Amino acid sequence: MTAPVSSIRNLGPASDAAFARAGITSADELRALGPDEAYRRLIASGTRPHFIGYYAMVMGLQGRPWNDAQGAEKVALRARFDAIKAAAAGSPGSGLPADLADFLDRHGIRQS
Template sequence: MNKPVSHLRNLGPKTEYMLSEVDVCSEDDLRELGSVQAYQRLKFRFGRGVSILALYAMEACLRDCDWRDLSTEDKKELKAKAELAS
C-alpha cells in the first residue's frame, strides 16, 4: 500500500510539508528516491532549515524503525553519503 507521507513513521507535519515541496508525497516516492537523495532535495530547497535528523528520520522510516534505533555506524554512513552527494 502506498501510504501518504503523513502516515509514515518518524515524519511529522513540518517534514511532510517540506517533502511535498520537493515532490515526495508518498512512501513509494520516498523509496524510489531514497533517503539520501530526498535529504539532498530538502537541503537544496530549504538550506539550514533541514538538519541531519531529517535524513535519519527518512531512512528509519524506510526501515520501519524509530530513527533513534539507527546504529552509530548507520548514521555515519548516511551522513558520509549525504556529504558526498552535495
C-alpha cells in the first residue's frame, strides 16, 4: 500500500482530500511531480492559493518544519508561488484575464 499525502511532514488529512481532488493520491505521486507542479494541479482543482500552504508543502518535502524558510529562501519561494498562482489565474477556462484574476484574489473577492 502506498503512503498517503499526509505522511509527508507538515501535511495532514485536509491535504489528503485536497490533493485527491487534484488527482494526487499518494506521497510518492506528490514527490514525483515536485512541489510546483503539484501545487499548480491543486489550484487547478479549485483549492484557493495560499502562500503558507505552498511553502509548508515545500518544506515538508524536504523534511523540514513548515516555518523553516527564512530570508532569501523565503523570498525565492514567494516568487515561485506568485508565478504558479499567476499562471493558474490566467489559464484557459478561468474566464478572466490574469491581471483581473490576480486583483480579485489579492482582495479576497474572487469566487472559485
